[in-house]
Amino acid sequence: MPSETQVSIEDALRYINEALVQRSIRSVIVHHTWRPTAAEYRGLATIRAVRQYHTNVRGWSDNGYHIMIGPPGDIFLCRPLRRAGAHCKGQNAHSVGVSYVANFDVEDPADYPGLETGQRIVAALLQRFGLGPEAVHFHRDYAPKSCPGWNLKLDAYRDAVAALLQQATSGGVQVVLLPGSKVIECKARLEHGTTRVDLRPVAEALGYEVLDRIKEQGKVFLRPYA
Ligand SMILES: [Zn+2]
Secondary structure, eight states: OOOOEEEOHHHHHHHHHHSOOOSOOOEEEEEEOSSSOSTTOOTHHHHHHHHHIIIIISOOSSOSOSEEEOTTSOEEEOSOTTSOOSSSTTTGGGEEEEEESSOTTTSOGGGOTHHHHHHHHHHHHHHHTTOOGGGEEEGGGTSSSOTTOTTSOHHHHHHHHHHHHHHHHTOEEEEEETTTTEEEEEEEEEETTEEEEOHHHHHHHTTEEEEEEEEETTEEEEEEOO
């Protein structure tokens, strides 16, 4: 039964990493909806309306896109990744389709917080399928259309995705302590959609010493600094 589910970024990344996908994926193709625009976005109801348009009017079996992004950074899982999409003629068998609810021909990506959310999703897809930033394409690379809108530039988009990919694989993250927003810089790595950071710099910043000498299976001992 076709449907759509709104998920957190953590759940989206976990899904991307763990979903069973037997077809080979060679590209991630980025779209905008054009209509509805970002200004017309009404959350889940908008995503459902897109699916109903794709199924009832276009006659497709489900939403043509695999993942849709709403302007505030909302993430919706639509057509399952294991199934070929219906988003880019001639390219559907070996691609994943990600679509922003927006009309980036006239709307400004700089005013769209979800732009980076979509780039994180695209980066995670590249990572999952062992692809580099050059595997990111715009719909207009394959069709006489503006999609995903003339205000998005492919080179800049790929650069942003490459930076996120770098951050996810080898770079650092900042752990922010509240209140006061004290920042602890940590090395991080992405494993199955979960960001893992080393305990020691965080513990030390919190005033705890990590005791190496006391060894007990399955336990790490922290002691407040005297
Ligand atoms: Zn498109």
